[in-house]
Amino acid sequence: MSHYFAKCSTYMYQHRYMDFLLAHYNELNLPYSFPTTLSYISSPLLMAGGAMLCFDDEDEVAGAFGYIHGTGEHDxxxxxxxQLQVAFIVHEHRRSRIFxxxxxxxxxxxxxxxxEVPVQEIRFWALNEEANHRLFSKIAQQVTSTIREEGELNAYVMRMAQLRSYLASFERDSRMKEQHGKVESS
Known part of the structure; x- marks a missing residue:
């Protein structure tokens, strides 16, 4: 299954980004009111940051992610x-390499x-759930936990060097599988 990414740098892609995330609002499972959720998912389009869409081989949106530079506590x-504000992949593509x-x-x-902006770390928040912790602890360190009216949230930090190392492990695995496949076919 193939896929490709597009930066949301034009109005058309920005519109598709918002339409996609709003269409999947319930699946986002964000523990905030709708206005707060809307501010989080739209902030990559309105602030310094970026947003991306992922399309599948049928040109349907399969996922989206958005981030902003800086943190609110430091203005x-x-x-x-x-800060990753949103990262969402539709269910049928979650076991693919899109993430x-x-x-x-x-x-x-x-x-x-x-x-211009040498990024040293990536931060994100997730609901305090065992499945989330198992997934995110592979790539990030949980640094805090906050109890809010909407539920408990864990804050995670991922250093860029740590992320590069994690991604390199997938490249090594892919090369090993390719080499193993070539050996078997000879």
Missing amino acids: YEDQHVI IDGLRLLVQHLDEYAD
Whole structure:
């Protein structure tokens, strides 16, 4: 199953980004009121940051992610930090490589602007659920937990070096599988 990514740099892609995320509002499972959720998912389009869409081989949107530079507690002046505001992949594509390829694309994108804004870490929040913790602890360190009216949220931090190392492990695995396949076919 193939897929490709598109930056939401035009009105058309921005519109598709918002339509896609709003159509999947319930599946986002964000523990906020609708106005707060709307502010989070739209902030990558309105603030310094970026948003991407992932399309499947039938040109249907399969996922979206968006981030902003800086954190609210530092008035968004800490540009070396990006916050993932949303990362969502439709259910039928969750077992594909879209998540890994999206992370790889994010690193490439951030590297392109490293002279302007050298990003050192990525932060994100997730509901305090065992499945989330198992998944996210593979790539990030849980740093805090906050109890809100909507539920308990865990904050995760991912250092860029740690993320690069994680992504490199997938490249090694792919090369090993390719080499193993070539050996078997000879």
